[in-house]
Amino acid sequence: MGLIVxxxxxxxxxxxxxxxxxxxxxxxxxxxxxxxxxxxxxxxxSTDNLINYAYxxxxxxxxxxxxxxxxxxxxxxxxxLSIVLNSMGLExxxxxxxxxxxxxxxxxxxxxxxxxxxxKIRDELNKxxxxxxxxxxxxxxxxxxxxxxxxxxxxxxxxxxxxLKADICEIYTDVEGVYSLxxxxxxxxxxxxxxxxxxxxxxxxxxxxxxxxxxxxLARKFNIPLVIRSSFSEDDGTIIVKNIxxxxxxxxxxxxxxxxxxxxxxxxxKVPGTFNDFLNELRKHGVAPDTISYEVLNEVPHVTMIITRxxxxxxxKKLAKKELNFExxxxxxxxxITTITIHGIGLTIETEIFNEILSVxxxxxxxxxxxxxxxxxxxxxLISSKPDELVKILNRKLNLDNGLxx
Numbered sequence: 376m377g378l379i380v381x382x383x384x385x386x387x388x389x390x391x392x393x394x395x396x397x398x399x400x401x402x403x404x405x406x407x408x409x410x411x412x413x414x415x416x417x418x419x420x421s422t423d424n425l426i427n428y429a430y431x432x433x434x435x436x437x438x439x440x441x442x443x444x445x446x447x448x449x450x451x452x453x454x455x456l457s458i459v460l461n462s463m464g465l466e467x468x469x470x471x472x473x474x475x476x477x478x479x480x481x482x483x484x485x486x487x488x489x490x491x492x493x494x495k496i497r498d499e500l501n502k503x504x505x506x507x508x509x510x511x512x513x514x515x516x517x518x519x520x521x522x523x524x525x526x527x528x529x530x531x532x533x534x535x536x537x538x539l540k541a542d543i544c545e546i547y548t549d550v551e552g553v554y555s556l557x558x559x560x561x562x563x564x565x566x567x568x569x570x571x572x573x574x575x576x577x578x579x580x581x582x583x584x585x586x587x588x589x590x591x592x593l594a595r596k597f598n599i600p601l602v603i604r605s606s607f608s609e610d611d612g613t614i615i616v617k618n619i620x621x622x623x624x625x626x627x628x629x630x631x632x633x634x635x636x637x638x639x640x641x642x643x644x645k646v647p648g649t650f651n652d653f654l655n656e657l658r659k660h661g662v663a664p665d666t667i668s669y670e671v672l673n674e675v676p677h678v679t680m681i682i683t684r685x686x687x688x689x690x691x692k693k694l695a696k697k698e699l700n701f702e703x704x705x706x707x708x709x710x711x712i713t714t715i716t717i718h719g720i721g722l723t724i725e726t727e728i729f730n731e732i733l734s735v736x737x738x739x740x741x742x743x744x745x746x747x748x749x750x751x752x753x754x755x756x757l758i759s760s761k762p763d764e765l766v767k768i769l770n771r772k773l774n775l776d777n778g779l780x781x
Contacts, residue, residue, distance in 0.1 A: 377542030378500075379404055382414040382510065382532035386549040387606035388452045389419035397547075397606065398459040401505065405465055410500050412539065414510040414532040415456055417448025435692075438483035442512075442522045446472070449509035449528070457507045467505040470496070472520075475506075477513030477531070479521045482661055486521035487589075488513060488530065491538045508535065526587030533590045537597040544594070544601050546586060551605040552613030553578065553585050556630045561767040567613045572598075574629075574718075575615050577751060581631040581716035627719035627728060627773045630766050633665065636712040637687050638744065638756075641678040643704040644669070653678075656700055662690045665714060666747070666756070678703075681712055681756060712744070713762040715755045717769070728773065729753070735772055739765065 381401065388394050405411050425445050429436040450471055457469035476492030499506050510528025515521050523530050529546060536544035550557075553575065554564040570578075572595035579588040585603055594601050594615065604612025646653040650669055657664070664680035671677070682690065693699050717732065732753070736743055747754040759765050 376408040378410040378412070378539060380412045380414065380532050380536040380539070380541045380544045381547060382528055382545070383416065383547045383606060384528065384549065385416040385419055385422070387547050388415060388417075388456065391455075393606070394418075394452070394455055394459060398456060398463065400547075400606070401456075401460065402463055402465055405505055411505045412496065412500070412535055412541070413456065413505065413507045414528055414535065415449055415453045415507060416510055416528040417445075418452045418455075421448040421451070439519060442483045443520050446509070446512040446520050446522055449511050453507045453509045457505075460505055460507070465505055466503055467507060468499050469507040469509070470499075471509045472512035472531070473514045473518070475508050475535075477534075479513040479515055479523070481515040481517070481519075481521070483521055485524040485661060486513060486515070488523070488534050491534060493535075493538050496535075496539070524587070524589075526584075526590070529587040529590035530593065533593045533597075533599055533601070536599045537593060542600065544599050546601065546603045547606040548585060548603065549605065549607070550585065551608055551610040552603050553583065555628060556766060556770045557584065560763050561770050563771060568611070569614045569616055572615060572617060577718060578629055578631055581718070581752070581754075582633040582714070583629075583631045627717055629718040630770055630773075631716045631718070632762060632766055633683075633714040634762050635710075636665065636681050636683055636714060638709040638712045639680050639682060639687070639690075639706055640709075641701075641703040641706045642675065644676045644678045644701065645703070646701040653701055657690075660689070660693050660698065662686050662693065666754075681714060709758070711758055711760075713757055713759050713765075715757070715762070715766055715769070717753045717755070717773075718751065720751055731772060732769065735765075735768055739768075741765065 383397050388397055401411060401413055422445050425448060426441070429441055429444060453469040457467045460467040475496055476494065478489045478491070479486035480489060496506055508531065510531040512520060512522050512527070532544055532546065535541070552566045553570055554566050556564040558564045572591070575586065576588065576591045576595055579586050579591040593599070598617060601615035602612050603615065604610060654667070663686055664682045667678065667680040669676065669678050736755070742758040743755060744758065745756040747756070
């Protein structure tokens with residue numbers, strides 16, 4: 376018996392049939408005497424559909440109104456799940472981010488949670504009700520609806536688990552846990568039985584879609600008991616723990632990738648103050664490049680950054696309005712950038728692994744733009760026509776089986 380927070384992603388509630396299955400899973404836990412808080416995502420592609428509707432009217436929809444629009448997706452699926460559970464004889468109430476007391480900053484489309492007033496949710500739990508929460512959303516200090524960015528329902532679930540001191544937080548998705556490589560890319564990928572918070576955070580920031588990076592960071596910060604599993608099977612999933620005793624992942628254990636990014640190069644770059652001032656300027660305006668570097672070529676300073684299309688759009692808006700405090704002559708833009716990250720401590724000490732990776736890149740004549748070698752990972756920035764095929768080859772070439780069956 377305990378307090379359980381469960382989060383169900385868009386695929387998990389993508390149809391009426393799937394919502395019924397989710398309801399049965401929730402009902403079983405409730406009937407076993409647990410207190411239940413359910414965080415729900417929008418059904419299937421409904422968020423994308425809502426965004427597409429907005430762009431039929433304008434190429435630049437107002438961020439505030441876009442958040443009002445797309446927040447309705449989670450409200451729909453939450454209300455539907457609540458209706459089903461009530462029809463099964465279980466007292467249930469659905470609530471929006473506002474009703475549940477989630478307060479965020481004012482950064483529309485990518486807001487951060489500042490605090491949660493848990494009084495209302497505890498009141499409903501004390502009445503014996505299942506509480507169904509619309510994920511991905513909150514309100515700012517002016518009570519305007521905000522959304523938490525793609526994958527924000529994960530953040531909602533982990534934040535609620537932290538505030539409520541839940542006994543466990545279960546993240547339900549369309550795969551059976553965390554894998555050495557996305558199993559949709561290679562059916563030979565191996566599932567982790569256990570994973571540390573640090574490893575989950577590394578994988579999330581490097582492109583693993585199983586959990587939002589901000590949620591992984593919160594889980595580590597508050598030491599949330601966490602399980603990632605499938606909505607469509609009874610598999611135990613992957614258990615996330617603080618430390619994994621007796622496990623030595625000295626070799627490569629996972630591969631992740633970011634696809635369809637953009638490389639920007641600012642020519643004759645000038646900034647008042649230091650380069651750190653420039654980085655803080657970007658951060659202040661919500662622009663977060665995946666990588667950024669400064670160099671002088673032929674006595675001309677350049678800044679190069681790899682950036683997602685979302686942040687590119689935001690950056691261009693800031694540049695057009697001249698809101699950023701730096702100068703440049705012009706900038707070039709290159710599409711279809713892929714960053715592949717190979718995870719493993721052994722990368723720093725075993726040249727054989729590094730040589731195998733280079734051999735694959737050479738044989739395929741991949742256009743490598745840069746290699747960044749760190750203590751726990753190797754990042755490859757390249758232009759690849761078939762990145763999914765490339766990571767599958769690397770996955771099998773490196774035989775990622777080190778400690779995965781722990």
